[in-house]
Every structure is written in structure tokens, then in C-alpha cells.
Amino acid sequence: MNTRVVSFILALGLTSAAVQASETFSVVPDSAQALSIVGGRYANLSDASAVRVAPASILKIEKSELLINTALWHGDIYVKQNGGQGVPMNRPWVFPASMYFVQPVIPGRLSFGLGVSTPYGMAASYPKGMGGALRYALPYEATLLTVDITPAVAVKITDDLSFAVGLDILYADLTMKQFYNWSNIIPGSAEGDIKIHGQGWGMGAYAGINWTFAKRHRFAVIGRLPVKVNFSGDFKSTNMPPALMGAGFSESSSFKSDTTFPGSISVGYGFDVTDRFTVGLDFKWAQNSSHDDLPILIGNNQALLGGSTGSVFGWRNSIDIGTGMSYQLNENWALRGGYLFSENSQPQNSYTPLVPGNDRHVFSLGVGWRGKTRGVDLSYAYVFYPTRVISGAASSPANQYDGSYNHQWHVLSLSITQRF
Template identity: 25%
Template sequence: MRKWLWCVVMLCSLPGLRGVCHGAGFKVSEQGAKAMAMGNAFAAQADDPSALYFNPAGIAFLSGFQVNLGALGIIVPQTEFRGTTPLSGTAPLDTGTTTAVEHSRRDIVIAPTLYASYALDTLPLCFGFGVNAIYPLSKSWSDSSVFRNQVQIASIKPVNFQPTVAYRFDDLNLGVAAGIDVTYAVVSLQKSLYSPVVDPTAPAPPFGAYELGSLGVDGTGTDVGYNFGLLWKPRSDLSLGLAYRSKITLGIEGDANYLATTPTGMGAIGLADSAVFPYTRARASSRASATIPLPDTLDVAVAWRPTRKLTLEFDATRTGWSSFKRLEFHFDAPQFAALNNQPDARNWRDVWGYKFGAQYQVNPRLALRAGYSFDESPVPNETVDPLLPDADRHSFSVGAGIGNALGTVDLAYMWVHFVDRTVHNQDMTTLRGANGVFKSDAYLLAANLNLKF
């Protein structure tokens, strides 16, 4: 019985923790309005303190004390799904073949950023400190949706702290930098649980979708990584950038709460199921732990200034999502003992993103910007789900910078269009997956204030 509950929980619910964000996978690269307006092609320019994220070596060329304050607003896409799921139809028996049209809930996520740099007067040395959120997003579907057994509400609220030091070799016009990443994240998940059989202890027809109850998981995790960057300016009109950010493995610690709402749900945690339906209610809780890998990234970039006013840049970014091979949870309470040491395969793949950006300096006070990027999805067809209906995506952005020698205000807008994702991974034995098409779009707004002292 407990092994069966593991199938429901691990195969259906816990994968939700790995997809609460979007980007390439669930990475959000929009960490500065200037860069975002140029399609995030910024690792070879890196000429304001937000370089701490894109290429920390850029701060080696900054002067004095500079502070960059900003915020990114993400309108979470109202994903549309058309097709069948294990719960589409009339439960418990007539499910899995009825076509449904479902929309996720809209949401807005605000992710603030803070970057600061201080260059010494006597040495070509600069210190930096950044605070950002590389993985902020949420996803939720209605409590009555056909995906309610796969996800209802999921969110991740991270914060990353990055102290950095950079040095400039004036003879070579070369900047180098290294820093530490300390990432803390709060994770939450809520969903309904269903069984494909009415008696999990003796699986037999009739097969369908039988309600068990609901599950909630809340946890936090912290880990440390590192980053480094190189920025070389061999000519006044050309700069080359290289940046690397290491993998971070978050150790999630928290609580799991399960509420049985049917006799079958009570039996799933080893309790008597003799109470008269529908008045059955029983709650079980446990400490829970897991590890979630955040991948390493490598950026290679070139920026060219064909004229005094025009800057063009191209970046290529590799994200090492192949490190996300599986997800495995451990529960401490006796009722959950059989759920331990059961890996859930993910098998994501490494992917590339390609970014193009341009800036035109109209006059000393006004700069106009535009950009385009293409990101591959790391999620294979077998593990696409309603929590992260990920797909290859095209991003288009515009923006402007207004300011003077003392400070600049940067504004940016980005439209992210996800290529329609067709999936055929519906599994009636685990009641997860779907057969159909996911459609998504996202809209991002960013503003930054850069001050020079």
C-alpha cells in the first residue's frame, strides 16, 4: 500500500518542485533592464553593475562607487492546454479520453535586484556585491482543473547573494573576476492525489481515477557556488566576454502534510478505512528533504561598435541541465517510510541559447535598444507536464536608457513566445502526463536606476 502511495506522490507531485520557474528550463536570465532590452546579450559589454550577473569581469572597468537598483515584473503566462489527461472526463471510471480545454491561473511575480561596485583609486581593483533572484516564478491551476492531481499551486522564492572581486590588467586591457554565489530558496507545492484503483492493496479492475486526498510540501534550501569572468577589449571597437557560473545543489528541508479525504486515502497511509464516506478525514505529516540541482552556465560573447553611436552584440549561452537526472525525496515519519529512496527520473539535457542585441546612442542622454533571443528547452517529451509545459521560445525586447553622467534610468519590455508544445505522455497507470498541446506566452517589464558617486 505504501509503495503505491510512493508512486502517486513521487511520480505525480514531487516533480512539481523542479519546474516552478521558466526560462531555459526554469532559469530567468532577465537580471537587468539594460541587458534585457538587448535580448540579454550583455556579457561582452557588461558596462554597469548588473555585470555582476552577466559577466562579473565587467566591473573591473567601472569607476568610483556605482549602485544599480532594479525590479523585474513577470506576467506568468496563462498557459492553454487542449487535449486529454488522466482526469479529463467523469471520475472515477470515464477518464482519460475526454478532450478538455484548460487555462492556468494568471500571476505576476516581482523580482528585485541590487548591484553595487566600488573601484579603488590607487589600484586597478574593484569589489562588487549583487542580490538577485535567478529562479523566481510560480504556476497554478484551478483546484478543479484536469491537472489538479499533478499541480494546483507551486512556487519558488529564491534570493542569491554574490560577493565579487575584479582586477584589471591595464597593459592588456583585460578584466578578470571571481565571486561566490549563496542561494537561498523557499519552495511550496499543493496538489490533489488520486489512485488508478479503488483498493491499492489489491490492484484490480475497475481502473479509473479514485480520489485520495491532498498533499502539501513546504521547504527551504541553501547552497554555495562560484562564478568567474573574463572581459578583453583588444580594440576600442571590439570586446570579448567569457563568464561561467557553477552548479548549485539546493538541499531542501521542510514539511509534508497529507490530508486523506476518502476511505481509500486513509488506507494509503496505513489507517483503517471503515469510516463512512464522505465524512472520512485523516491527516499525516512528516519532515521531508530532497536535493534540487541548479545547473552551471557558460556564456561566450562578442560586442562590436561599428560606429561611435551603434553597439551590436551576440552571446551564446550553454546551460548544463543534464545535471538534473532525477528527483528523490526522503520522509522521516513512519507513515511515509516506504516513500524513501525512490528516484524519479528527469533526464533533462544540456541546451544552448542565442542572443542578439543592439544599442543606438541617440545623444549623450538617450539610448535606444532592441534584442532577440532563442532558447532551447531542456525538457524531453517524456517529462513535460502542466507545472512546466516548457518549449523552445523566441524572445523579442525593446527598451531605452535616459540619463547623464550622474545616473541613468533603464526601461525594458520583453515578449516571450513559447513554441506550441505537443505532448503524448499520458499514463493511466500513474495518472500523470497528458496527450495534447500546450500554448504559452509571457510578458516581462523591467526598470533599473543606476547611480554613480
């Protein structure tokens, strides 16, 4: 009994750990311009998504500006067990969106910005018809929805130095569903489901500095504090044997936990090679180890965990490094391209098919059009994870997660800007 329930709860914990690493793992930039220069955006980004990405850069925006972003993601994720079945991800399409607004108070000197985005998230779904050991070891559905509200203020200190500060007001909604084999406890019992659902809020802060240290050369530095979210919700099960309910367990109980989204330090360098051609170089360090465990509290059903009150992880801090370039064809049109490498932070002994991580490579291309009051940007990115082979994952009972993992995403992003 304990092994099966702990397996489910551990999968939940690993999911949250993966999500807290998602600045370097799950989510690529949400605006088309930022995505197209994915590895060189911190010092060069000029659209309103800078509110969250590089807040001091909103001083570049001279008129009131509204930016709406939408994207189409298609994932190709396939799990192949050693000597066993292959399981594809069941829902490969994701459609995120975001919105930003910048209001210059004193143009070029003082600006206010507000963003509503989904910078972290996960949507893993595997076929309900999957059989074998994975049926009771792998949740068939796991989702994490986050909404980040980011107000920011930027001020120009000198002609060459700008400073900005902002808040991360983060809402998170976490759901996990998995089949459960009650016959392992009470022989002959029907199969059931286990579901955990929790919601919570957290708050953090971030700041940025832009410095033009020489003609055509500039630095951007952005620091972001960790954000802790306390989850509160419920634990539910179906077809729990009457004998267990008679022993004090119940098909539903409370659920409480918490998770920490990581702090980070980002540095960007921008260089205008000519009046038309710009290059950027970015580096980022993410403190993914800030979330080292996940408490699991499920009320009167706590004994199902065999005395455990949570899971411990071995996630590592990680880095991003990349470049981005843009070329201004004329007054209205620009071409862009970028590359980003994100270091894997998930060790083998805490691996799960819910978050099949590895080193990540992002290749992007984009085009932008800017008129007097409107702008349109379109970008495409290929997100590639080399095949990863897992052997002896401690998170997997009887090594059920051992095998090879193929993982890639195609991302098409569209942004529309309206200036007032």
C-alpha cells in the same frame, strides 16, 4: 495508492528539474538594460547587474553605483488535453525584483560588487475547481523562490585583459500542493490535500574574463559552477483515513531532498560599429543534465512511494544564442533591442504542465536615460514558446498530460541607477 502518490512526487521532481534549467528556461535578465540587449549582453553590459552576469565588466563603472530593478511579468499559459478540458494558469502575474551595488576600490583597476537577485524561480497555479483526471494528477500550486547573494571582485590585469571571481550563495524555498483522492485506497474516504515544503542553502562560484583583442572588438567569457541545494522541511496531508494512520502512516512527516542548479559557460562578443552604434553576439551552454534525479525522503510515510526513493529525469544540456544592439542618440539617451533563442531541454517523456517548456524566443526593446548621478532604463520583452503537442508522456499516469500547450510571457522591466 502508489500510483497517485508517485504521480505527485514525480511532478515535484519534474518541477525541480525544470527550475534547475531555468537559466535557459524560466528567468530572463533582471535589469532593464540587460533585458533590452538580451542576446548580446555579456561583452556590452555596463550597469551594475554585471556583478552576476559578466563580473569583469564592473570595472567599467567609475563611481559607486546602486542599481534597483523591478519588473512586471504577465503569463499566458493554457493546457488543452486531448479530447478533454482546457486549463489556464490561475495566477498570471509575477513581480520580481533585484538589487546590485558596485564599489570601485581603484577606479578602472579594482572593483567590488554585491548582488541580491532571484535568478531561478517558478510560480505555477491552476484552478482549484479543475475536474477530471487532472484534478488528482496536477498540483494546483507549485512555487520555488530563490534568493542569490553574489559578491564579486574584479581586477584589471593588463590594459586589455580583466578578470573577476564571485560566489553564488543561494537560498531556495520549495512548496507543492495537490488534491489527493483517498477513496482510491479506502473506499468512501473524503478527498484530501498533500503538501510538501522544503528550504535549503547552497554555494557555488563563478568567474569571468574580458579581453579587448582589437580596437572596438572585445570578448567576454563567464563560467559558472553548479550549485547543489539540500532541502529540509515537512510532508503534510489532510483527511488521511484512520485505517492508514493505524497502519503506521501519519498526516505529517519530515521531508528531505536536494536539487542542483546547473553550471554554464557563456561567451560574448562586442563590436562598436561606430562611436554610437554597438552590436553584441552571445552564446551559452548550460549543463542541465547535472541534475539527473531527485531523492524523496518522507520519513515514516516512505512506504507510500511503493519502495521508490526518488525520480529519474532525462533532461538535456541546452544552448542559448542571440544578439543585441544599442544606439546612443546623444549624451543622455540610448535605444536598445535584442533577440535570444533558448533551446528546449525538457524531453516529451518527462513533460508536466507545471513547466510547459519548449524552445524559447525572446524579443526585446528598451530605452535608457543617463544623467550625472542618476539613470533610468525601461524595457519590454515578448517571450514566446511555440505550441507544443505532447503524446505519451511517461510522467503522466494514463497519459493525462497529453495535449497541446500554449505558453508566452510579456515582461516590462524598470531599473533605477543612483551614482555616488
